[in-house]
Amino acid sequence: xxxxxxxxxxxxxxxxxxxxxxxxxxxxxxxxxxxxxxxxxxxxxxxxxxxxxxxxxxxxxxxxxxxxxxxxxxxxxxxxxxxxxxxxxxxxxxxxxxxxxxxxxxxxxxxxxxxxxxxxxxxxxxxxxxxxxxxxxxxxxxxxxxxxxxxxxxxxxxxxxxxxxxxxxxxxxxxxxxxxxxxxxxxxxxxxxxxxxxxxxxxxxxxxxxxxxxxxxxxxxxxxxxxxxxxxxxxxxxxxxxxxxxxxxxx
Numbered sequence: 001x002x003x004x005x006x007x008x009x010x011x012x013x014x015x016x017x018x019x020x021x022x023x024x025x026x027x028x029x030x031x032x033x034x035x036x037x038x039x040x041x042x043x044x045x046x047x048x049x050x051x052x053x054x055x056x057x058x059x060x061x062x063x064x065x066x067x068x069x070x071x072x073x074x075x076x077x078x079x080x081x082x083x084x085x086x087x088x089x090x091x092x093x094x095x096x097x098x099x100x101x102x103x104x105x106x107x108x109x110x111x112x113x114x115x116x117x118x119x120x121x122x123x124x125x126x127x128x129x130x131x132x133x134x135x136x137x138x139x140x141x142x143x144x145x146x147x148x149x150x151x152x153x154x155x156x157x158x159x160x161x162x163x164x165x166x167x168x169x170x171x172x173x174x175x176x177x178x179x180x181x182x183x184x185x186x187x188x189x190x191x192x193x194x195x196x197x198x199x200x201x202x203x204x205x206x207x208x209x210x211x212x213x214x215x216x217x218x219x220x221x222x223x224x225x226x227x228x229x230x231x232x233x234x235x236x237x238x239x240x241x242x243x244x245x246x247x248x249x250x251x
Contacts, residue, residue: 053082064095072102080106084114097129104133108216109208112139119145125162132170138209138218140191147182 046054052074056067071079080103087099100118103111112134119130119142131146149163164177171189175181191209209218 049076049079052079056082056086061092061095064092065098068095068098068102072105075106077108080108080110084111087114087118093124093126096126100126100129100133104136107137107218107220109137109211109218110216112137112208115139116142123149123159128162128166132166135170135191138191140186143186144183147179147186150177150179150182 052067052071055063056071057064059067068083071083083099083103083106087096087103090096090099100115103115115130115134115137116139119127119134121127122130128146128149131142134140134142146163146167150160150167153159160177167182168174171185173185175185211218
């Protein structure tokens with residue numbers, strides 16, 4: 001067999017291999033929702049949910065913000081997954097923050113993994129708001145990242161002020177803008193004191209907040225500001241002074 005025949009055989013084999021590998025690329029594209037396929041002249045036939053999703057996707061900036069606000073107030077479970085998918089592709093950072101607020105208001109545990117991903121990799125205002133949204137959902141595992149941003153940043157000097165304002169807004173406390181003060185508050189006001197401890201959870205990924213049995217809704221007691229005492233912190237930290245222990249009783 002001469003070299004020309006060898007080349008011809010290799011070309012034929014390559015064609016056969018490429019023909020066999022061409023099948024996966026012939027799969028149909030996923031169907032786009034009706035809210036995107038409908039022509040402008042047929043918008044009157046859309047359902048209310050489809051119309052809201054269309055406005056939140058194709059509308060102007062103002063229309064998208066209004067549509068997301070209506071979706072948040074409706075609390076329609078059918079629209080929650082739309083918010084998650086919309087957050088993944090939205091390029092307007094302010095609208096991203098608005099979507100995260102709407103997701104936290106739903107109280108659905110399915111929002112936690114998505115928000116954790118943003119909070120870990122985004123160091124801007126969007127990442128800070130993602131940590132605040134997680135806190136509203138009962139997940140305070142990433143709050144130390146926000147506390148660390150209180151350090152002066154020469155490249156972005158406004159980040160320390162934004163982090164302090166976010167901490168005060170999400171906790172309702174007016175503490176000074178120092179890392180020590182907020183670290184002490186974090187250690188003494190955990191949302192899930194036992195489940196969030198490293199020695200309690202043996203895996204790398206922190207557990208999701210507890211949900212109501214049979215649903216995706218996070219338990220109400222884990223959401224918002226923790227209901228823990230604001231006094232006797234020294235006793236809870238086992239730092240009792242001798243003078244406090246040896247004190248004469250009042251006459």
